[in-house]
Amino acid sequence: MSNDQAPVLETRGLGKRYGSLVALDEVNLTLRQGEVLALVGDNGAGKSTLLKLLSGNIEPSAGQILVNGERQAFRRPTDATAVGIATVYQDLALAPDLDVTGNLFLGRELRHRRGVRRWLRALDRGEMRRQADLALQRVHVRVPDITRECSSLSGGQRQAVAIARAITWCQHVLLLDEPTAALGVEQQREVLNLISSVRAEGVSVILVSHQLPHVMEIADRIAVLRRGRLAALTDKDAVTVERLVALITGLEGEPDGNAPSAATRDRKALA
Amino acid sequence: MTPPSTAVAQQSIPAAGPSSALRRTGSLGERAGSIWTLGVLLLLVAAFCVAAPNFHTKAAWVATGLAATEVMLLAVGEAFVVINRGIDLSVGANLGLSGMVSGYVMSTMLSLPQPLVLAIGLVVAIAVGTSAGLVNGIVITRLNITPFVATLGMMGAATGATQLINNGQELSSLPSDIFQIGNNAVAGGWIPIPVLVVAVVVVAAGYLLHQTRFGQHCFGIGSNPEAAERTGVDVARHTTLVYALAGACAGLAGYLVMAQLAAAAVTAGQTDELSAIAAVVIGGVSLFGGRGTIAAAVIGTLIITVLQTGLVVAQVSSSWQVIAIGVVLVIAVFADQQRLRLARRR
Numbered sequence: 001m002s003n004d005q006a007p008v009l010e011t012r013g014l015g016k017r018y019g020s021l022v023a024l025d026e027v028n029l030t031l032r033q034g035e036v037l038a039l040v041g042d043n044g045a046g047k048s049t050l051l052k053l054l055s056g057n058i059e060p061s062a063g064q065i066l067v068n069g070e071r072q073a074f075r076r077p078t079d080a081t082a083v084g085i086a087t088v089y090q091d092l093a094l095a096p097d098l099d100v101t102g103n104l105f106l107g108r109e110l111r112h113r114r115g116v117r118r119w120l121r122a123l124d125r126g127e128m129r130r131q132a133d134l135a136l137q138r139v140h141v142r143v144p145d146i147t148r149e150c151s152s153l154s155g156g157q158r159q160a161v162a163i164a165r166a167i168t169w170c171q172h173v174l175l176l177d178e179p180t181a182a183l184g185v186e187q188q189r190e191v192l193n194l195i196s197s198v199r200a201e202g203v204s205v206i207l208v209s210h211q212l213p214h215v216m217e218i219a220d221r222i223a224v225l226r227r228g229r230l231a232a233l234t235d236k237d238a239v240t241v242e243r244l245v246a247l248i249t250g251l252e253g254e255p256d257g258n259a260p261s262a263a264t265r266d267r268k269a270l271a
Numbered sequence: 272m273t274p275p276s277t278a279v280a281q282q283s284i285p286a287a288g289p290s291s292a293l294r295r296t297g298s299l300g301e302r303a304g305s306i307w308t309l310g311v312l313l314l315l316v317a318a319f320c321v322a323a324p325n326f327h328t329k330a331a332w333v334a335t336g337l338a339a340t341e342v343m344l345l346a347v348g349e350a351f352v353v354i355n356r357g358i359d360l361s362v363g364a365n366l367g368l369s370g371m372v373s374g375y376v377m378s379t380m381l382s383l384p385q386p387l388v389l390a391i392g393l394v395v396a397i398a399v400g401t402s403a404g405l406v407n408g409i410v411i412t413r414l415n416i417t418p419f420v421a422t423l424g425m426m427g428a429a430t431g432a433t434q435l436i437n438n439g440q441e442l443s444s445l446p447s448d449i450f451q452i453g454n455n456a457v458a459g460g461w462i463p464i465p466v467l468v469v470a471v472v473v474v475a476a477g478y479l480l481h482q483t484r485f486g487q488h489c490f491g492i493g494s495n496p497e498a499a500e501r502t503g504v505d506v507a508r509h510t511t512l513v514y515a516l517a518g519a520c521a522g523l524a525g526y527l528v529m530a531q532l533a534a535a536a537v538t539a540g541q542t543d544e545l546s547a548i549a550a551v552v553i554g555g556v557s558l559f560g561g562r563g564t565i566a567a568a569v570i571g572t573l574i575i576t577v578l579q580t581g582l583v584v585a586q587v588s589s590s591w592q593v594i595a596i597g598v599v600l601v602i603a604v605f606a607d608q609q610r611l612r613l614a615r616r617r
Contacts, residue, residue, distance in 0.1 A: 077501055077503075078503040081503070087501075089501070093495065093497060093498040093501050094495065094498060095490070095491045095494035095495040095498050095499065095561065096494055096495065096561070097490060097493070097494035097560075097561030097562050098487075098490055098491060098494055098561075102487065102490070102491070106487075106491045106498065106499060106502045106504070107488075107491070107499065107502030107503040107504045108502070108503070109484045109487050111484065120478070120482075120483075121483055121484070122482045122483065123482055123483060123484065123487060
C-alpha cells in the first residue's frame with residue numbers, strides 16, 4: 001500500500017447535524033485504491049451516519065465527498081452507485097423469493113437486444129445467468145445453484161451474494177455494514193475471506209464492525225470514531241486491540257489533540 | 272497482494288451445507304404444489320361428471336367457460352397485486368362501476384353506428400377501471416394508506432357510484448349487438464368470444480409477469496420492498512401501475528359481463544373480490560408477496576368456477592357455493608402460512 005496513490009474516496013470536513021445534535025463533525029478521511037479501511041467506534045459514535053452519507057442515504061450538512069478527486073453530491077443511494085460506491089446493508093437487503101441471478105440483477109435486469117424478443121422487451125435470462133456465474137467466480141463465491149431462491153441459502157452464502165451483487169455494479173468502493181454480525185463462526189470466516197478476495201480485485205472497502213479481532217485481521221488501516229469525530233486514524237500494524245478499545249472508549253487522551261477538541265466542543269455546547 | 276487470490280479460491284463458500292437435502296425437498300414440494308392444484312381441478316371435474324350427468328355436455332362447458340371469464344380476469348389482475356405484496360378488495364365493485372359507466376355512455380349514443388358505440392363502450396369500461404386502479408395506487412403509495420384500507424374505501428366508493436349513475440336501476444338500453452359479443456361462440460360453438468378474449472389476456476399477462484422487467488419487479492418488490500428500492504427500482508411508481516393493471520382487468524371484465532347479460536346490472540361484480548382473491552391463493556400465489564404465477568391464478572379460478580357451476584348442475588343451493596368458496600379460501604391461506612413457516616425454519 002503506497003501512500004502516493006490518489007484516494008478513491010475522500011471526505012473533507014464532512015459533518016451532519018440533526019437540529020442541535022451533531023452526529024458527525026469535521027471528518028477528513030481518505031480511502032486508497034485496494035485497501036480495507038475499518039471504521040470502529042462505540043454505538044452512537046457516528047459510524048452509521050458516516051456510512052449513510054457515503055452511500056447517499058442522507059445528505060451532509062457540511063463538507064464534501066470526493067470520488068476519484070471529483071466532488072459529488074449524493075441525493076439518493078442510486079447516485080452513489082452511479083459513481084461506483086456500493087453498500088451492503090446489515091439486514092442484507094436481498095429479495096428472499098428471487099433466485100441468486102434475480103437478486104444480482106434486481107433493478108438492472110438485462111433484456112434481449114435483437115429480434116422479436118427485443119421488440120417484446122423480453123428478459124434475457126440466459127445472459128443474466130452467464131454474467132451472474134462470472135460475477136460469483138470473480139470473488140470466488142460458490143453457491144450450490146444460481147437458480148435457487150436466496151431464502152434457501154445459508155447466512156454466509158446470502159452475505160456472499162449481497163457482496164457479489166455490490167461489486168458487480170460498483171467497481172470502486174464497497175461499503176460493508178457489520179457484514180459478520182448474526183453469522184456463525186465458520187460463516188464469519190467465509191465472509192472475511194471474501195473481503196480479502198474483493199480487495200485482491202482492486203476494490204476499496206470500508207468496513208464497519210464491532211468485532212475488533214476481525215478488524216485487526218482484515219483491515220489495512222483503522223479509523224476510530226468517537227462522539228461524531230475522527231478520534232484516530234492508524235495503520236493496523238501500529239495498534240493493538242487494547243489500544244483500539246482505549247481509543248473507542250476515550251479513556252485515554254489522544255496525542256494528536258482530537259480528544260481535547262471534542263471535549264472543548266462539548267463545553268461550548270453546554271454554554 | 273498476490274497470494275490471497277489462490278488461497279481464497281480454496282476456502283470459498285462451501286456448496287450446499289448439511290441441510291441441503293431438506294432444501295431440495297422444499298423446492299420439490301413447491302413444484303408438487305402446482306401439480307397438486309391441477310390434480311384437485313381434474314378431480315373436481317371428474318367428480319361432477321359422475322355426480323351430474325349434464326356436466327360434460329357442451330352447454331355446461333360453455334356455461335362454465337363464461338362463468339370463469341369474469342373471475343379469471345379479476346384473478347389475473349389480483350395475481351399481480353398480491354405478488355407485489357398488496358391486496359385489491361375493490362376489483363368486484365370496480366367491475367360493476369366500469370360496466371355501468373360504459374353502459375351509460377353507450378345508452379346516450381344509440382343513434383350512432385353500433386360497432387363505433389361498442390368500441391367506445393369498451394374503451395370507456397377499461398378507462399374507468401384503470402382510473403379507479405390508479406387512484407388505489409396513488410392513495411397507497413403517496414398517502415401511505417395500507418392496501419387493505421385503501422381498496423376497501425374504493426370498494427365502497429365504486430359500489431355507491433354504480434348505484435348513483437342509473438338511480439340504482441339496471442341499464443338495458445344498450446346497442447343490441449352487445450349480446451352477440453357476450454354470447455356468440457366460435458369453434459363449432461365450443462368457445463364463447465369472452466373466453467377467447469380472456470385467453471389472450473391470460474397469455475399476455477403470463478408473458479408480462481414472467482418474461483419482462485415489469486414482472487420481475489413485482490416479485491422483487493413483493494419479496495423485499497426495501498431491497499427493491501435500494502437497488503433503484505421505483506417502488507411507488509411500479510406499485511401504482513400494478514393497481515392500475517388490476518383496474519384495467521376489472522374494466523374489461525365489467526364490459527364482458529355486461530355483454531353477457533346485454534345489460535349493466537347494479538349488482539355486477541358483487542362478492543367477486545372474494546372469488547378473485549380465493550382463486551389466486553388457492554392456485555398458490557402467496558398472500559405474503561413475492562411468489563406466484565399466472566398459471567396459479569388460472570387453475571385457482573377454474574377450481575372455483577367448476578365448484579360453483581358443478582354445485583349448480585348437481586342442484587345444490589347457490590348459498591352453498593359462497594360458503595364453499597369461503598371455506599376453500601381459508602384452507603388455502605392456512606396451507607400458504609404453513610409453507611412459509613417451514614421455509615422460515617430452514
